[in-house]
Amino acid sequence: MLVLAIDTATPAVTAGVATLAGDDVTVLAERVTLDARAHGELIMPHARDALQEAGVALGELDAIVCGVGPGPFTGLRAGIATAAALGHALGLNAYPVCSLDAIAAGVDTGEPFLVVTDARRREVYWAAYDASGKRVDGPCVQTPADLGHTVAAGDGGRLYADRLGVRMIEPYYPATSGLVAAASAALLAKAAPGPLTPLYLRRPDAVEPGARKRVTA
Amino acid sequence: MSRIIMGIESSCDETGVGLVRLHDDGTVELLADEVASSVEQHARFGGVVPEVASRAHLEALVPTADRAFAAADLKLSDVDAIAVTAGPGLAGALLVGVAAAKAYATALDVPLYGVNHLAGHIAVDTLEHGPLPSPCLALLVSGGHTQLLRVDDIATTITELGSTVDDAAGEAYDKVARVLDLPYPGGPPIDKAAKQGDPAAIAFPRGMTGPRDAKFDFSFSGLKTAVARWVEGAERRGEEIPVNDVAASFQEAVADVLTAKAVRAAKESGIGTLVISGGVAANSRLSALARERCAEAGIDLRVPRPRLCTDNGAMIAALGAHVVAAGVGQSALDISANPALPVDVVSI
């Protein structure tokens, strides 16, 4: 089956086209730009360019996969809004995947590991995986600290390797192959996808006003 | 052959999707106007919380689009062009609509037009009152904007004559409502209280009306402070606050300045038509006073019905239709939302 994958949960603006046959994911084309401030501008052009390079028309797609974070809010929403509108207009299912799971799907190590991404404000998003790559804890957001693991993937691990006490492994960002692999069970089952709900993990910053300030002394 | 334009609006706290038909003669017909509002989620904060608004847009966009197509009895594949608010507005909120619009345009293989929210507030009037004469004058008043504009061509040529130097008129309403312990948003409750009050009870200041002030600019910050001072003074003296009189006198000051400057601008430029739009255009005193003063000055006054004055997708679809009809080039797929898009940039 032909799948379009989209992720904007990290500084990587990622779109790619892949085929999924059994457990085999074959990436036909992919566009990635590292720019934490261009998600809204680039995600749709990237998807269009990847489709063009893969020689796949939008109408030939069987499904869409979209990373739903956790990730800094504004950029994250660019990818999700794109996937939601594409799914709506094309009449396709759009499958949400945890963006940390998409990174984990690209990890090749024989031991348990963390996936850590940058949550800004000196915090990280993280999840823990067992040696087989199954998520066993998270996703969470917190200040970087020793989480009891020795290896970590994800760009957040690189930023805070010392405080996390980890050795870095690849990949650093979600990629098309990992996004499709993380969604493969749902894709193959042709299950009805859950809603494309962002994993914000934080409440909006907003304070209720206190007593009205007087303008006269 | 007529064309169907889909309009997407997400600049503040309303998620709007509108559908219009652009006829061959250039007239634009409203087919659907669906809005999902997050205003209730902001009420306890006393103003729009950008992150709350952005989250609500993402949730509401596709369902609102679905409702619009159902209401118009159209399919997505009937759409010939997509227009979306590219600015001005809240950055994170705009981005949701722009990202979705790019995806709709690509999936449906139709042109995309990133357009100006403020111009949309003017264009919406053509859905109700037909083509705009050229030139005409537009007064935009809402929670986010207070502007006096000259419109030579709604699709291409808009010039700002003046704007607020501090608060928007609607913002002043929200702040004064808080002083009077009235709910948010402040427009409707103040309008209601004012109807029972005496507009001449308190002489509140008329901002920016001195001989050396910019002729067509506005200021509402001083007025808002004057109301707060007056209320605090009465509280200190242990008097009961005459809420209705304060509301009526405040509202009179706002309506007086807005209409006086708009009518003066029309007279000085020899323009015979004034359009008043934006959320505050629904205010009963503003429209009554504008009607009175325009009639006196021989100016044709156009005010869209209240539902069209507040933020919605139909106004963006209507503007999109005029931009399409004018043959303006489509927007690139990598356009950015621009929170500070200048009013003279009708499409990007």
Ligand SMILES: [Zn+2]
């Ligand atoms: Zn508006």
